[in-house]
Amino acid sequence: GWPIGVNCMGLGMLPVKPGSCAKPVAGYDVRVLDEDGKEVAAGVTGNIVIRLPLPPGCLPTLWQNDDGYVRSYLSRYPGYYLTADAGYKDDDGYLWVMGRTDDIINVAGHRLSTGAMEEVLASHADVAECAVVGVADAIKGEVPLGLIVLKAGVARPGAAIAEELVGMVRERIGPVAAFRLAIVVQRLPKTRSGKILRGTIKKIADGVEYRVPPTIDDPASLEEIAAALATAGYPRR
Numbered sequence: 001g002w003p004i005g006v007n008c009m010g011l012g013m014l015p016v017k018p019g020s021c022a023k024p025v026a027g028y029d030v031r032v033l034d035e036d037g038k039e040v041a042a043g044v045t046g047n048i049v050i051r052l053p054l055p056p057g058c059l060p061t062l063w064q065n066d067d068g069y070v071r072s073y074l075s076r077y078p079g080y081y082l083t084a085d086a087g088y089k090d091d092d093g094y095l096w097v098m099g100r101t102d103d104i105i106n107v108a109g110h111r112l113s114t115g116a117m118e119e120v121l122a123s124h125a126d127v128a129e130c131a132v133v134g135v136a137d138a139i140k141g142e143v144p145l146g147l148i149v150l151k152a153g154v155a156r157p158g159a160a161i162a163e164e165l166v167g168m169v170r171e172r173i174g175p176v177a178a179f180r181l182a183i184v185v186q187r188l189p190k191t192r193s194g195k196i197l198r199g200t201i202k203k204i205a206d207g208v209e210y211r212v213p214p215t216i217d218d219p220a221s222l223e224e225i226a227a228a229l230a231t232a233g234y235p236r237r
Helices: 066-074 114-122 159-174 198-206 220-231
Strands: 030-033 046-051 081-087 095-100 105-108 110-113 128-139 139-152 182-184
Touching: 030 081, 066 081, 066 110, 081 110, 095 114, 105 128, 110 114, 114 128, 114 139, 114 159, 128 198, 139 159, 159 182, 182 220, 198 220
Parallel strands: 139 182
Antiparallel strands: 030 046, 046 081, 081 095, 105 110, 128 139
16 A cells, blocks of 8 residues: 555655645545445545556456456456555545544444544553444444553543543544443453454454454453453443
8 A cells, every 4th residue: 555645755745744645646546435436525534446447566466366356356346446445535635544444333324433533542641552343333333432451550540531532532533423432441352463353342342252363362351351341231232
């Protein structure tokens, strides 16, 4: 993804917008589409795609797997290459990549980035790390749920910090995010390489059967998460 969106110094440095990769590079016709394949307005999160043909130098297929290449990247939106990234363009044409498409949740018909919410939570002075997942909701379809690990030495009540976090998300992203719950945990379940197991957390919260990933750093961390979620009434029965 680096050569698709970048600030090309040799072509004239663009003003930097922290968090954006700048504008698409010449040769890449980057669009943002909704689930029906319609282009969305500026500032609206959707699926980042590249209109075909791709510029020279892009991979034309997968090794000995032409069908897999078409199925994975070209079939979802005919005429476009699917990056599997989610994000938006702003009014100035800058591209903002908010996460992978599997990090996008549907809250009452609104597609929202859990990555954007995590960015808000992580900006709190007392938060060391965090994760936001979409959990099943009977009314809205999905709602975001936050798990936070506090920095060492923080003695403030977790409930007070959680209330502040809810207010921060509401202020920066908006009430549409429906972010109403942040749970303080001792640690987040991760793989040995440090990747947070968001998919497994979601399954635990939804009461869906799951397998312990073979790459997990410590299986006991999943039991700790299940216990923390239970205090908040998850999984819903």
